[in-house]
Amino acid sequence: MKYFKAIFSVAVTLALIWALQHKFGSLPPIGNFFNPANGFWQNAESKHILTSEELKIEGLQQPVTIRFDSNMIPHVFAKNNHDLYLAQGYITARDRLWQMDIQTRSASGRLAEVVGPKALEVDRYHRRMGMVYGAENTLRGIMKDPVMREVITAYTEGVNSYVRNLSPRDYPIEFKLLDYKPEEWKPINCAFLLKLMSETLAGGSDEFLMTSTLKKFGAATVKDLFPDYPFRTDPIIPAGTKWDFKALPIPKPSKSFLAEQSDIKTTQKVEGIGSNNWVIAGSKTASGYPILANDPHLNLTLPSIWYQMQMEAPGVNVYGVTLPGAPCVVIGYNNKISWGVTNVDADVLDWYQIKFKDASKNEYWYNNKWNKVTRRIEEINIRGEKTLYDTVLYTHHGPVVYEDTNKKPHYSYGNIPVGTALRWIAHDESDEFKTFYLLNRGKNYADYRTALTYYTAPAQNFIFASADKDIAITPNGKLPLKFKDQGKFILDGSDADNDWHGWIPAAQNPTARNPAQGYLSSANQWSTDPSYPYYINWQFGPYERGKRINTRLAVMQKATVDSMRTLQTDNYSIFAQDVLAEMIKYIDPSKLDENQVQVLNIVKKWNKRFDADEVGASIFNAWWVNFYTQTWQDQFGKPTDNNNLKWPNRDRTEQLLLKDPQSKWFDNTTTPVTETAGDALNNSFAATVSQLTRKYGKPGNSKWQWGNVKKTYINHLANIPGFGAGNFKAGGTATTVNALIDGHGPSWRMVVQMGPQVKGYGVFPGGESGNPGSFFYDDMLKTWQNGKLNPLLFMQSANDQSNKIKSTLTLTAK
Incomplete structure (x- = not known):
């Protein structure tokens, strides 16, 4: 026994x-x-680990000094370019290594290597969309430039100097949770980040939905409901601007074509969420120098999408934010200039229907002859399973993303219909980092304009201010020369007239400098008025945020940094201002019950602000959503019906309400009577009161407040429970300058006061560290939630004295 x-x-x-x-x-x-030696215990940090030290690392030519301030923001001082970017790579990897790894894995279709088959669909989608193909082309463009080749190579050396000396006990906690090891960085990983931004900001398409809508309703209805220019706008380049160039001939439209449709639809573009930037001239500021502001709106995550730092070496001293995994500063300022970006939303992604010769798909019909298809094999490693070899067909347009729905599993991620080839700017050779390299060193307007000529995608509205008192804005990128509405619908891939026929010259991208009005801004709205000779797109962000910004800037005198900060967090809705009175006009209080009367009185008295404690905001938002849905759902179907139809946007719906309330579109075709806008508003108001009462109780109680009704949250990048910020009460919505809704909003708020001594202010919702066990993981979150900005420490040398400096790291050659 x-x-x-x-x-x-x-x-x-x-x-x-x-x-x-x-x-x-x-x-x-x-x-x-x-394991107490190597497990998660090792990721816990004391509240303020900011100790000075000296480290020997590989690849350095001369010593580098890094000073850390009270938010653990690194201020890097190097004696040459090579060491500057090596140190940037090293220190970014030290703080954000897992984030760098997982983002590049996502872009390159390699998530399944670490999380197994559940990520296979995402990986296949990114591979078949040509993300790796595009990154390879971008890297080729970078490496052709000796300066940028040195930058990206040094950055890679810096990351790897950290990775090679990392022991398992020091792995970021996500590596331990997902049970995989960090791998060495490659230069192409930097290019993958550019592709990820192109996917986020220039990877959406409504062509399939628009083609289906055209097929059902016909050209006249589509032209009416989806106009090429909105009924009102406040364009980025001031209306009436004269174009001082001779435009290139515009390509002739191809013959009419209506593509065949599959049963799968694309994800529609999200309407109404975007970024803001603006600049106000010295003639309207208290200091006499321009003030620039920028708040790019992106998905909010922990770790933050941005990483703050200062970088100084001979010829450059720059402060701002960068993308972890990318060299240079992307948004920021130096002693002479400042700049920021918002998304242009240019149409740089088109789909072409392909006609194959036979089932072998070795040839496709184009330009009156059969052309050879090329095949690219994508090797996808899957944790715990056999490697998948996925064959992608390439035409001269680009990849045929999904060509056969009979294969299992279906290529469902991304909802791309079969048989169409993708022409996408993200596939082209490019060198966007050169733009930021030059902006980091820029001294004046001429340097700004030169830097922009190197930028390809995703197209951005580059706002600018200088110590010379210049202000400017340029919707900028490599923009294809197109005929009007080219890419609004699926194109005939066999007709050469549908190809992109060259590019809008960079010097002819729309731009404005020192306008008489004394300010410039962008909020993703239309780039120009209709006088601009080139076609950029047929749809942009709604005009309300841009209108509110311009309205406020127009009346400002002796503006200050705090004027800009207040505007960044402004919750007033121009949309509600424009439409609410018209909605209320149709409601007869004598026909309402007690609850409905109470709700109507609340929304009547509402100040049209989407502040967190406003009940009227919740009522108006729900009422409009219900009205909008009742207007279009009967003929366009529920979005969940998979009927492939594009709904008319909010702007066109508002126009019908204000200008044509008897429009046939307000009639609910499922009822025997003929309804008008007034009927739809009364029905949707009753539905709103019932909906909110059922969900939140008696009308007007605190549960009805906008901050409680709206869900605002910041999740962990991989949605790991406990590593995010959870839900919190906040104001803002898609139609306000403070466009904060769900998990999307201002990812970095920055204000820069130009002058003899440039002063910067900024904050993002998180912290410098990517370690959830660190005090510096989210130490700036409260400041951001409260709508405040941190003064940014912009040092002129490593020897500057400041009580904000808490530690020093000296890097020397190993």
């Missing part, structure tokens, strides 16, 4: 040892994870 007990004890011990070293489902080996 004693032998049995001994054997049983040994067996149990061995079983426990085995269990501790192996994964269970999505859990890491628990022995490794809880």
